[in-house]
Amino acid sequence: MRVLMFGWEFPPQISGGLGVACEGLVRGLLQTGTEIALVLPRHPFRKPTGRLRIVESLVEPSASPTARPAPPPVKIRRIETRLKPYPDSGVETVTFETEVVPPPSTEAPPPNYGPNLATDVLRYAERAAAIARRERFDVIHAHDWMTFLAGLEARRVSGKPLVVHVHATEFDRAGIEGNPFVRDVERQGLAGADRVIAVSRYTASLLAKNYAVPRRRIRVVHNAIDPGQGSWADRVAGEEPLVLFAGRVTRQKGPDYFVEAAARVAREIPNVRFAVAGSGDRLPAMRERVRALGLRRNILFTGFLAAPDLDRLYARADVYVMPSISEPFGLTALEALQHGTPVIVSRSAGVSEVVRNVLRVDFGNVEDLASKILSVLLFAPLRRSLSSRGRREVLRLSWRESAQRCLAVYRELLHEKGIVLPASAPRRAQDPRHALPSRP
Amino acid sequence: MNPICLCLTAHEPHRLRPYNYFDVGRRHDYWDAESMRRRLATAERLVYEPATAKLAGLLDQHPAFAFSLAISGPLLDQLAAFAPKLLAAFRSLVETGRAELLCATSHHCLSWAVSASQVEKQLRLQRERLRRALGREPTIFGGEGPRETQAFAAIAEAVGLTGMLLESGPTLPDDLSRRHVYSASSRSHFPTMVTTPGLPEDIARDGDILCLAVDLSTEGLRRRRNRVTLSHLEEWLRTALSRGIEFLTPSEAFSRLPPTRALPAKAARSPIANELQQDALDRLAALESRIMAAGALPMVEDFRRLTGSDHFGEMTLRATESTAQESEPETFDSPYEAYMSFRHVLSDLDRRLSLSGLQPALSAGSAPA
Numbered sequence: 001m002r003v004l005m006f007g008w009e010f011p012p013q014i015s016g017g018l019g020v021a022c023e024g025l026v027r028g029l030l031q032t033g034t035e036i037a038l039v040l041p042r043h044p045f046r047k048p049t050g051r052l053r054i055v056e057s058l059v060e061p062s063a064s065p066t067a068r069p070a071p072p073p074v075k076i077r078r079i080e081t082r083l084k085p086y087p088d089s090g091v092e093t094v095t096f097e098t099e100v101v102p103p104p105s106t107e108a109p110p111p112n113y114g115p116n117l118a119t120d121v122l123r124y125a126e127r128a129a130a131i132a133r134r135e136r137f138d139v140i141h142a143h144d145w146m147t148f149l150a151g152l153e154a155r156r157v158s159g160k161p162l163v164v165h166v167h168a169t170e171f172d173r174a175g176i177e178g179n180p181f182v183r184d185v186e187r188q189g190l191a192g193a194d195r196v197i198a199v200s201r202y203t204a205s206l207l208a209k210n211y212a213v214p215r216r217r218i219r220v221v222h223n224a225i226d227p228g229q230g231s232w233a234d235r236v237a238g239e240e241p242l243v244l245f246a247g248r249v250t251r252q253k254g255p256d257y258f259v260e261a262a263a264r265v266a267r268e269i270p271n272v273r274f275a276v277a278g279s280g281d282r283l284p285a286m287r288e289r290v291r292a293l294g295l296r297r298n299i300l301f302t303g304f305l306a307a308p309d310l311d312r313l314y315a316r317a318d319v320y321v322m323p324s325i326s327e328p329f330g331l332t333a334l335e336a337l338q339h340g341t342p343v344i345v346s347r348s349a350g351v352s353e354v355v356r357n358v359l360r361v362d363f364g365n366v367e368d369l370a371s372k373i374l375s376v377l378l379f380a381p382l383r384r385s386l387s388s389r390g391r392r393e394v395l396r397l398s399w400r401e402s403a404q405r406c407l408a409v410y411r412e413l414l415h416e417k418g419i420v421l422p423a424s425a426p427r428r429a430q431d432p433r434h435a436l437p438s439r440p
Numbered sequence: 441m442n443p444i445c446l447c448l449t450a451h452e453p454h455r456l457r458p459y460n461y462f463d464v465g466r467r468h469d470y471w472d473a474e475s476m477r478r479r480l481a482t483a484e485r486l487v488y489e490p491a492t493a494k495l496a497g498l499l500d501q502h503p504a505f506a507f508s509l510a511i512s513g514p515l516l517d518q519l520a521a522f523a524p525k526l527l528a529a530f531r532s533l534v535e536t537g538r539a540e541l542l543c544a545t546s547h548h549c550l551s552w553a554v555s556a557s558q559v560e561k562q563l564r565l566q567r568e569r570l571r572r573a574l575g576r577e578p579t580i581f582g583g584e585g586p587r588e589t590q591a592f593a594a595i596a597e598a599v600g601l602t603g604m605l606l607e608s609g610p611t612l613p614d615d616l617s618r619r620h621v622y623s624a625s626s627r628s629h630f631p632t633m634v635t636t637p638g639l640p641e642d643i644a645r646d647g648d649i650l651c652l653a654v655d656l657s658t659e660g661l662r663r664r665r666n667r668v669t670l671s672h673l674e675e676w677l678r679t680a681l682s683r684g685i686e687f688l689t690p691s692e693a694f695s696r697l698p699p700t701r702a703l704p705a706k707a708a709r710s711p712i713a714n715e716l717q718q719d720a721l722d723r724l725a726a727l728e729s730r731i732m733a734a735g736a737l738p739m740v741e742d743f744r745r746l747t748g749s750d751h752f753g754e755m756t757l758r759a760t761e762s763t764a765q766e767s768e769p770e771t772f773d774s775p776y777e778a779y780m781s782f783r784h785v786l787s788d789l790d791r792r793l794s795l796s797g798l799q800p801a802l803s804a805g806s807a808p809a
Contacts, residue, residue, distance in 0.1 A: 268461070359776055371460035375780045381719040382779060389757065 002035040004137035006147035010040050017331040018167045021223050022143050028403030037135050041124055057127040125149035132158045139410045145182055148189025161413040164193040171210055172326040195409050197221050199329040200350020221405040222354050224397040225334040241377045242273045244317035246332050249280035254323035254363050263293045264370035274298055277305045314339035319376045324349055325363050337394040342376050342386035357390040443686040445651040445693045447605055447635055451512035452480055453750035455771055459781040464788045477522045484526050491656055492529040494674045499536050506538040506687045510582040513546035513566050534574045540689035542582025543567050549747035551586045553721050563599045580690045590705045593624035603694045604632040620648050623699035631694040632703050639676045648697055716755045716779040723786050734796050754778035
């Protein structure tokens with residue numbers, strides 16, 4: 001099986017779960033013997049590794065978002081292509097607000113989400129046609145809206161089936177105030193794809209509800225985590241209890257609930273510490289609220305953290321909290337569990353479909369969240385059970401299994417088109433975790 | 441063909457409401473009366489009402505039909521509060537004299553969790569409650585297997601009971617034959633039978649007696665999903681009666697069949713299987729003597745309800761090992777939730793005790809562990 005894969009983030013250039021998930025899936029697919037040509041906007045590594053070739057499509061210096069300042073709203077020239085992200089007119093004005101604030105630290109990875117994101121997305125799609133003509137592949141796999149237009153272009157010129165993989169929708173990133181351009185691209189990709197892979201049943205429901213994707217075209221492939229990552233250590237007695245929030249500080253991640261719950265917890269356990277690892281547009285408001293609540297001594301803002309630093313924080317934390325309003329999956333919960341850190345996760349998070357040894361909260365219920373944080377900090381048997389059982393549960397997951405499910409989707413498509421590959425197509429998995437939610 | 445001793449059990453637990461850290465000291469209503477009322481109404485409509493009607497019909501048509509009825513203390517409370525018609529239906533079954541009432545602990549307590557004197561008090565209490573509510577005084581114990589069968593038999597005997605029907609739960613050895621009458625006490629031959637759950641396909645088998653337990657609440661509700669209803673029970677009984685099989689009440693069985701062997705003194709394994717259950721149990725047990733010394737009835741009643749075995753059942757972690765979807769939505773969406781609510785309730789109970797001024801507070805509540 002040969003896959004032409006369009007990605008946007010890939011380690012070390014990551015700003016969230018998308019890059020981690022993309023890498024995990026690629027690694028899992030390689031283990032199954034799949035050949036992958038991975039198209040990325042830009043990537044520092046050029047070394048081909050076995051059956052994986054990294055194809056860069058936006059390599060000229062002018063494409064680098066850091067190289068040219070562009071004050072929003074950005075005027076962009078419509079690219080001559082058959083894709084119509086916007087109604088016909090020579091020049092479009094796109095008001096594009098960045099989803100991710102560039103990390104403050106100079107050590108942070110270069111952003112793939114500069115102010116020219118819309119331009120980059122269209123340029124990337126334009127290159128896709130040429131790449132698709134050049135490469136040999138059986139199926140196209142595109143990750144999230146940034147690559148959907150590229151996927152559609154590749155499908156148009158090659159006639160090969162397209163799988164779009166939804167790691168997050170604009171609704172998850174921005175709620176109802178989402179960017180209309182992004183929504184439009186998402187709609188085109190979802191409508192034009194032969195299959196849609198959702199990272200959770202939760203996301204599958206959103207796709208059916210908000211984007212009218214027919215359920216028969218949606219398949220759920222949960223994210224995973226590879227074993228061997230994460231170091232587990234006993235907590236040091238006498239250390240101040242530490243509660244961790246890690247992720248983009250945007251409204252949808254629920255940072256406001258975290259701060260309000262922190263205030264309630266700190267009233268009961270004055271020496272408790274909270275760490276916020278991440279940055280985003282809600283960060284100033286969050287800091288302001290922390291000041292107003294008199295919590296400055298309790299809460300530490302670390303900014304964006306990557307692997308080794310974040311791992312240390314996971315290992316040190318007594319509980320990891322993910323109070324998201326909408327969370328398609330929530331890979332960081334698996335990372336925390338891998339470090340043996342108890343997890344409290346929002347009920348609207350896809351990750352709660354694959355792990356049971358976590359505590360769940362309704363995202364707006366601050367009192368319940370605070371009560372659960374306190375329970376984990378105060379009740380040692382609870383902490384130990386969540387830690388050991390959660391870790392054991394996560395160790396059973398693997399990207400290879402997720403890759404197998406993707407392969408099953410590819411085979412299903414090829415079978416429909418009457419194409420037979422050497423390997424026999426396995427039957428679709430019957431695991432209840434991967435069943436689609438029934439209609440309400 | 442050996443005779444059948446049929447035991448129908450009916451139980452609905454006292455249900456805790458979700459109770460969080462901030463509820464401690466703020467509210468003392470731990471019990472979700474609305475949920476209990478709703479669930480009992482469903483069970484009454486689907487199971488108990490048709491079951492009592494069918495049993496009354498069978499007693500009417502078959503003079504040889506007899507059985508025993510184990511109505512749990514928590515269910516008796518709820519019948520009195522929410523379902524007087526159903527209580528009357530049970531009463532009329534008992535009044536025929538062919539439905540023998542069995543006695544268990546008044547709060548369906550996990551006997552492992554509490555002292556012998558607590559078990560004794562709860563047995564006396566339940567016998568008295570049954571006499572008042574249903575007009576007959578039970579003489580046979582019917583309930584979950586206790587920790588030590590001989591010690592338990594001694595308590596039952598001291599209370600004035602004359603035999604035991606033990607549910608073959610996880611605490612009794614698997615290889616124990618269910619077809620004989622045992623002696624649970626070396627001194628007085630306290631007669632005991634161990635029940636087999638469900639209705640076997642093959643009725644006629646060897647042995648002294650076939651002692652069957654049918655859990656009305658779960659049997660009826662579970663089977664409804666498989667499109668098999670209580671009519672299965674009725675059909676089975678009609679078949680057995682038409683084949684001339686003899687039905688005995690436990691008292692009749694014990695008077696006719698003397699014990700032939702000794703019951704093992706110790707049960708096979710503890711029903712407490714994980715750290716959460718053990719911690720909850722230890723902290724509950726630590727409160728018992730202070731609660732009883734304080735003697736305030738509302739606190740004693742709350743304590744006794746907390747001894748109910750269902751609370752510990754909800755903390756079973758087995759279910760979390762698999763991601764298969766659960767069949768029945770419960771009050772708590774995980775064993776962890778059940779444990780947290782239980783611990784916070786204990787904190788509140790401990791606080792009430794301290795405020796009652798009889799004893800200084802111990803750290804049984806939410807002290808950092």
